[in-house]
């Protein structure tokens with residue numbers, strides 16, 4: 001998928017992932033309320049969509065349902081128009097391997113592989129790339145993310161920021177249609193958070209579709225669209241266009257004002 005493809009798809013409102021009236025509960029006591037209470041939302045190609053909302057609103061659950069990591073109880077989630085319900089477990093895992101990248105709050109790197117090997121192995125296992133392409137892409141990402149020397153070390157020999165940048169590279173190396181990121185800056189200090197957000201923003205500017213859960217207004221600043229979730233329902237959506245560092249103060253005021261209107 002080239003950036004031109006995604007830019008054109010975004011202009012045309014191309015939907016990558018759609019959720020229709022999704023309900024989800026984790027069982028428990030009879031009558032326990034749904035964690036997702038009929039959520040309908042679309043994720044558009046080329047967007048950097050952020051899911052915000054109070055703690056316990058169901059943000060991680062929604063992200064996991066949209067990526068197929070969690071099953072749903074009712075409603076429908078579809079990738080490129082194909083309902084997950086029509087896919088076997090094998091087909092679902094093929095979609096994830098070919099089209100989805102994941103970044104979590106902690107890097108979740110394989111501890112006995114170097115950062116470079118963690119990135120490369122993901123590329124080698126991807127059905128999207130030849131071995132040569134996987135190596136070239138891993139090399140390019142290591143350079144672009146500024147982790148050339150850290151890449152030679154094991155995860156326990158590098159800083160948290162370096163490890164998390166490697167986790168982003170691992171997600172991007174397969175050239176996924178969409179990157180799902182759950183609080184990717186949650187365990188980072190402010191400087192490392194800003195660097196990681198710069199990387200996600202640059203990747204989005206190059207056409208990468210991103211869906212990210214965050215509590216952090218500074219992270220939401222980078223989004224092109226914010227979805228606000230409360231008590232398992234979408235309360236509001238804000239389209240804010242592409243991030244512009246020079247206008248970030250005005251943008252932050254707009255977002256904080258909108259979040260206040262949602263009851264943030």
Ligand SMILES: Nc1ncnc2c1ncn2[C@@H]1O[C@H](COP(=O)(O)OP(=O)(O)OP(=O)(O)O)[C@@H](O)[C@H]1O
Pocket residue numbers: 026035053054055056057058059060061062
């Ligand atoms: N595996 C699980 N089993 C049972 N209950 C769960 C499970 N995962 C989440 N929950 C519950 O579902 C609700 C929503 O959780 P979720 O993590 O999706 O919310 P969130 O908005 O991401 O919260 P936070 O911002 O605190 O991370 C919470 O009440 C949580 O305790």
